[in-house]
Amino acid sequence: MRIERVSVEPLDLPLREPFEIALGTQHAAENVAVFVETENCVVGVGDCNPDPHVTGETREAALATARAAGDLVEGESVADYRTLVSRIRRTFPGMVSATFALETAILDAYCRERELPLSELLGGAPGAVQTDLTIGICEPDEAGRRAARAVTEGFSALKVKVGTDVHRDVERVVAVADEAPGATLTVDANQGWTPKESARFVDRLGERGVTIDLVEQPVPADDVAGLARTRDRLPVPVAADESLFSPADAVRLVREEAADVFTVKLGKSGVLGAADIAGIARAANVDLMVGCMLESAVGIRTSAHVVSGFGGFSHVDLDGNQLLETDVVERDRGPEIPVTGPGHGVDPASVQ
Incomplete structure (x- = not known):
C-alpha cells in the first residue's frame, strides 16, 4: 500500500x-x-x-x-x-x-x-454524466457552424465564450442560438467585462429574443464587489469561476453574496477541495457547476466521478477532451462521459 x-x-x-x-x-x-x-x-x-x-x-x-x-x-x-x-x-x-x-x-x-470506482469513495455510485460543449471565440458564421455540428453530435447544452466587444459577443451568441434553437445556452466571459458591459450584453441578447441560463465570471477575478454588483443587475444567474479556487474563496463569495453558482474545477481546487466547496455551496443554497481545463480523459473522467460521487451539480461543463484532436483513449463524439472503475476508469498504460 x-x-x-x-x-x-x-x-x-x-x-x-x-x-x-x-x-x-x-x-x-x-x-x-x-x-x-x-x-x-x-x-x-x-x-x-x-x-x-x-x-x-x-x-x-x-x-x-x-x-x-x-x-x-x-x-x-x-x-x-x-x-x-x-x-x-x-x-x-x-x-x-x-x-x-x-x-x-x-x-x-x-x-x-x-x-473501487472513485465515485464510490466520494459517496455515490458510478453513472454516466452528460456534458455541454463549448464554442470558443470566433466569427458568428463559424460559431453557427460549430453549433450546428454540435447538435448533430447529440449535444443539447452549449456554452459560448464571450468577454470581448459586447456587439461581437452578442452576434456570436445569436448565431449559435439560430443554429441550435432547442439547446440550453450559457456564456462565459472569462473576466472580460465590467458590470455595465455585462448588463448591456444581457439586455441586447434579450432584444434579439435569445435566452441564456447563466453568465460565468463576467468581471475580473479579484473584483468580488463588481461580481456582486453584476449579480444584482442581471436577470440571469451569475457564476464565479476564476474568483473561486479554495473553500476560503467560497466562504468570501457567500458572505459578499457575489454569485448564484459556484464553478468547481479540480484544476483549481483538487478533488478533496472540491468536496469542501460543494459543502459550503449546499449550506449557503448556492448552485454548483463543474468545469474543466483542457485535460485528457484522465482529468475529465475524474471530474465526472466527482459529479456522480457528490451529486447536486446543476451545470456540467466537462468537454475539455472533446476539444482535442487526439485523446489518451478512444472515444465517440457526444455528450455522454462514461463513469467506470476502478479509480477514474482510464487505464494508466494508455497514458504512457
Missing part, C-alpha cells in the same frame, strides 16, 4: 481547432501526467492542464512542482491520502494544477488497490 515511486512526464495533445477565450488562444493542450506506483505494483495516474492565465502556472513550473511533490509522498501509504494531499497543498501553495495531478494519481492508486 506504500507509494514505491512517482513519475512525472509532459503530455502533449493537439486540439481539434484553435480554442480562443477572452484570456488568450490555445493551439494544443500542454499537459502534465503523473504516475503513482505502489509496492503492490498498482499504478494510478493523474493529469492537469496548467494555464498561466488562469492558474498562474507554466507547464515547466508544473512539471518541476509535481516532481518535487512526488518526493514528499514516496514511501507513504496511499491510505493516508487526505494527509498527503493536505501536505502537498501546504508545501506548494498556488501550484494548483500540479498538485491536482498528483492528488488524482494518489486517489486513483488507492481506489485501484481496492477495485
Whole structure:
C-alpha cells in the first residue's frame, strides 16, 4: 500500500481547432501526467492542464512542482491520502494544477488497490454524466457552424465564450442560438467585462429574443464587489469561476453574496477541495457547476466521478477532451462521459 515511486512526464495533445477565450488562444493542450506506483505494483495516474492565465502556472513550473511533490509522498501509504494531499497543498501553495495531478494519481492508486470506482469513495455510485460543449471565440458564421455540428453530435447544452466587444459577443451568441434553437445556452466571459458591459450584453441578447441560463465570471477575478454588483443587475444567474479556487474563496463569495453558482474545477481546487466547496455551496443554497481545463480523459473522467460521487451539480461543463484532436483513449463524439472503475476508469498504460 506504500507509494514505491512517482513519475512525472509532459503530455502533449493537439486540439481539434484553435480554442480562443477572452484570456488568450490555445493551439494544443500542454499537459502534465503523473504516475503513482505502489509496492503492490498498482499504478494510478493523474493529469492537469496548467494555464498561466488562469492558474498562474507554466507547464515547466508544473512539471518541476509535481516532481518535487512526488518526493514528499514516496514511501507513504496511499491510505493516508487526505494527509498527503493536505501536505502537498501546504508545501506548494498556488501550484494548483500540479498538485491536482498528483492528488488524482494518489486517489486513483488507492481506489485501484481496492477495485473501487472513485465515485464510490466520494459517496455515490458510478453513472454516466452528460456534458455541454463549448464554442470558443470566433466569427458568428463559424460559431453557427460549430453549433450546428454540435447538435448533430447529440449535444443539447452549449456554452459560448464571450468577454470581448459586447456587439461581437452578442452576434456570436445569436448565431449559435439560430443554429441550435432547442439547446440550453450559457456564456462565459472569462473576466472580460465590467458590470455595465455585462448588463448591456444581457439586455441586447434579450432584444434579439435569445435566452441564456447563466453568465460565468463576467468581471475580473479579484473584483468580488463588481461580481456582486453584476449579480444584482442581471436577470440571469451569475457564476464565479476564476474568483473561486479554495473553500476560503467560497466562504468570501457567500458572505459578499457575489454569485448564484459556484464553478468547481479540480484544476483549481483538487478533488478533496472540491468536496469542501460543494459543502459550503449546499449550506449557503448556492448552485454548483463543474468545469474543466483542457485535460485528457484522465482529468475529465475524474471530474465526472466527482459529479456522480457528490451529486447536486446543476451545470456540467466537462468537454475539455472533446476539444482535442487526439485523446489518451478512444472515444465517440457526444455528450455522454462514461463513469467506470476502478479509480477514474482510464487505464494508466494508455497514458504512457
